[in-house]
Amino acid sequence: MGNSSRKGGGDEEDEGGKDGEEVEITEKKKEEEEVEVEEELPLGVEELFESGDPVLDLSYRKFKRLPSRVCGLMHLEKLYVCGNRLRTLPDSISQLQGLRILALDFNKMEEVPQAVCQLTNLTRLYLGSNRLMNLPPELSNLQSLRCLWVESNYFQRFPRELYDLPHLKSLQMGDNRLKTLPPDLCRMTALRGLWLYANRFEIFPKVLLHMEGLEILDMDRNKISEFPSLKRLRAMRLFSYDHNPVKAPPKVGDEVLVVGEGAAEFLEVREARKERLRKAAEKEAEELALAGEEPVIHGILKNSSSNSKQATNGDVATLGDKDVKEEEAKEEEEEGEEEDVELPVTEYDGAELEYDEQGVEYETEELIYEGDGFEYEGEELQYERAQMDYEYEELEDTGRQDEGA
Template identity: 45%
Template sequence: MGNTIRALVAFIPADRCQNYVVRDLREMPLDKMVDLSGSQLRRFPVHVCSFRELVKLYLSNNHLNSLPLELGQLQNLQILALDFNNFKALPQVVCTLKQLCILYLGNNKLCDLPSELNLLQNLRTLWIEANCLTQLPDVVCELSLLKTLHAGSNALRLLPGQLRHLQELRTIWLSGNRLTDFPAVLLHMPFLEVIDVDRNSIHYFPSLAHLSSLKLVIYDHNPCRNAPKVAKGVRRVGRWAEETPEPDPRKARRYALVREESQEPQAPAPPLPLPPTNS
C-alpha cells in the first residue's frame, strides 16, 4: 500500500487571507508519494513543493481551482491526480512537469486544454472524462507517446483526423458522448486494442475487421441496428455481441420490428359474443 500520507487541513479565516495548517507532512515520504485526496483542500499546501524528489501526488476529490507556481519545482513528478476538483482551466504550471506519465483531470469543468500541454511528451495516460469538452482538444493529438485516452462523459460529436498520428495509442474510451456516427478516424488506427463508444447515439457501425490489433470493442447502449464486424477472437460488448461475426440482417430487422411493435399502443380486444338465450 505504501507510505500514504494524509493531511488534516484547517482553515482559519482572517481579514485579508485564509491560513491553513497541514499536519503530518514535515518530511519526504519514503515511497515518494503524497496523497491528499479527499482532504477538503481549497488551496494547495505549498509546503509539499519542498519535496523535490516526489514522484506521485494525489489531489483528487478536493475543492481546488488553481495551483501555485511552486508546483513546478516537482520536476520528478510522474503521476498527478487532479480529478474531482473545480478546475475550469488547467493551470499552466502543470505543463512544466515534463516527467509526467499519468495525468488525471476527470470530473472537473474543463472546456479546453492549453496548447502548452504538448510539452508533456512523456505522457502515457490522460484522463479527461466528465468535463465540458465539446471537441477533443487538438493538443491531445500532439502527445506522441500517449497509450490510453479516457474522454468519456463529455459532449464530443467528432474526433479530429490528427488523432491517427498517435501510433502508440492502444485504448480509447469515448462512452457517454454525443457521437452520432462511428468516428471515421478510428478506422485508420489499426494499432488500437480497445475501443469504447458505449452510451452514444451511433446508428450504424462499419466493419472493424481490418483493425488487426483490436481485442475489445464496447458499443452497448447505442440505437444501432447492426453490430460492428470484427476479426476472430475480438470480444464485443453490446447488442448481438454473442453472434459471430455479426448478426443476420434479417434477425436485426425482425428484432427492430418486434421492438417497434411492442411500443405501439395496443387496441382493446373486441368483446366476446354473448351466448344465445332461449326465448
C-alpha cells in the same frame, strides 16, 4: 440651521467612512481566517510530509489551496490530490521535477494550470471530473506523457494539442460533449486505448477505421445507429458499443471481445463456428490417418519435411471439408462487400493493457475505473465490466499502472 445641517452631513460622512473601514476589516479577517483554515493541516497529513515516501495522497481533504509544503517535497514521484476544491495550483509545484504521476480528478479546475505543463517527466496525468473545455498549447511540453484522463469535463471539440504527444497510448475522453473527431486523428499512431463513451456521436467517426494500432475502443452511450465493419482494425482486442440504438455488433476480427446488445449471442455463434471447424479438422485428420495419408490441418501438413517438399513442388494441401470451404467462401464474400479501403497493418509494440469496468475508488497508486467513483490502490489500471473477464497483457500504459514501480 446651515451649521447644524453641515454638522449633520459631516456625521453622515464619518459614519459612512467608518462603515467602509469596518467592511474592509471584516473582509481581510475572513481572508486571513480562510488562509489559516487552509494552512491548518488535517490529522495525519503532517506525518505524510515527514515520511519521505515518494507517494503522497492528499485526496478528499477539502483543500481549497494546495498546502505550500507540498511544493518543497522534491522526492515526490506520485501526487494524488483528488476530490478537493482546487481551482488551480501554485507555480512552485513546477519544482517537483521528479513527479511521474499527478492526479487532480474531482476538483474545480476550469483550465490546466501552467505549472503542470512544466512537469516534463510526467507519464500519467488525471484531470477527470473538473470543468475543462480545452487544453493549453503548453501541454506539448509533456513529451513523456503516456496516459491522459480528461473524462467528465466539457470538451466540445477534440483537443488537437494532443497530436504533439508522441508517446500517448491511453486517452480517456468519456462523458464529454464531442460530436465528431478530426479527420487527421490517425496522426496519433501510438494510441492503443481510446474511451469515447457518453459523448454525442450520432455517426461512427470514419477516421477510427484508420487507427491501426487501437486495441481498445469504447463507444458506449452514444447515439450511433449503425457501425461499419471493424475487421480491418487487426490490432483490436475489445470493442464496447453498449447503449447505442443498434441490436447487433459490427463485424470484427475473431479475437475481438465485443460488449453490447446482441453481443452475447454473437460470441456464442462465433464460438460454435470455431468448434465446428475444429471438429471438422480433427475428423479430416482421422480419415486421412486411416487411409494412410499425411493428415493436414488448415492446409498445412503435420510432417514438416513433407510440407517443405510439397511447397517445393508447388502443390497446396487444403482441408477437404465442405463446411470449412463454404465458411471461408462466405467470409471472403463478406470481406468483398466492405469498403474498398486497404489499411496497412501496424505491428503491435508489446505494451500492456487491461480493461475492466465497474466502479472506481481511490487509494494510493492504482486507479480502477468502474462507473461513478475512483479508487487508487496499487500500480495499474483495470477496466472491468460485469460478466466479462478480459485481460490483455500487452499494453502497459492504459490506466494507472506505473511501469517504474
